[in-house]
Amino acid sequence: xxxxxxxxxxxxxxxxxxxxxxxxxxxxxxxxxxxxxxxxxxxxxxxxxxxxxxxxxxxxxxxxxxxxxxxxxxxxxxxxxxxxxxxxxxxxxxxxxxxxxxxxxxxxxxxxx
Amino acid sequence: xxxxxxxxxxxxxxxxxxxxxxxxxxxxxxxxxxxxxxxxxxxxxxxxxxxxxxxxxxxxxxxxxxxxxxxxxxxxxxxxxxxxxxxxxxxxxxxxxxxxxxxxxxx
Numbered sequence: 171x172x173x174x175x176x177x178x179x180x181x182x183x184x185x186x187x188x189x190x191x192x193x194x195x196x197x198x199x200x201x202x203x204x205x206x207x208x209x210x211x212x213x214x215x216x217x218x219x220x221x222x223x224x225x226x227x228x229x230x231x232x233x234x235x236x237x238x239x240x241x242x243x244x245x246x247x248x249x250x251x252x253x254x255x256x257x258x259x260x261x262x263x264x265x266x267x268x269x270x271x272x273x274x275x276x277x278x279x280x281x282x283x
Numbered sequence: 284x285x286x287x288x289x290x291x292x293x294x295x296x297x298x299x300x301x302x303x304x305x306x307x308x309x310x311x312x313x314x315x316x317x318x319x320x321x322x323x324x325x326x327x328x329x330x331x332x333x334x335x336x337x338x339x340x341x342x343x344x345x346x347x348x349x350x351x352x353x354x355x356x357x358x359x360x361x362x363x364x365x366x367x368x369x370x371x372x373x374x375x376x377x378x379x380x381x382x383x384x385x386x387x388x389x390x
Contacts (some may be wrong), residue, residue, distance in 0.1 A: 212369055212380035213326070226377070258324050268376025269313050271331040277324035
């Protein structure tokens with residue numbers, strides 16, 4: 171299984187809502203990533219988990235809260251988002267953080283109203 | 284100046300043409316990646332290379348470490364190759380991304 175799955179595919183939320191994005195992989199990868207991608211731009215790294223510990227937080231606002239319950243799962247909890255947070259959120263995984271090929275999920279298209 | 288530069292930004296070609304996309308970088312790297320993104324989102328890793336040349340089907344990727352330059356070639360291009368192709372480098376345990384090249388192959 172070389173797949174990274176993400177749910178939901180699309181999400182529309184108001185600025186006062188709380189929602190979560192989910193990511194799962196069963197490749198035995200020990201590094202997992204969250205990226206944010208705006209239209210016509212490359213992905214921007216948000217968070218990196220290595221061996222279930224947060225190793226990189228790219229100065230992301232606290233309204234985004236990552237969680238890695240186990241080596242296969244990665245969540246991104248969303249609260250009090252702003253319209254400018256609307257974007258494609260991509261999850262990826264790799265065998266080891268930073269040096270290996272990354273496998274990407276299909277992304278969650280988030281719209282904040 | 285960006286640490287990873289791609290050219291061209293946009294490329295339109297006819298079906299069957301030989302395609303070349305270039306990538307130059309200015310940082311020390313442990314590997315260079317070529318990725319493909321179709322409209323609608325999902326990113327697929329095409330190649331990861333640290334030296335020489337790799338081939339997969341109609342795709343060929345080369346890297347020249349001394350010149351800090353890589354190329355992605357597509358032979359016998361097809362409309363289904365239309366996508367954004369992104370060069371990224373692994374540096375200091377992170378990926379540094381190029382801006383991408385939008386490729387359109389017309390039938």
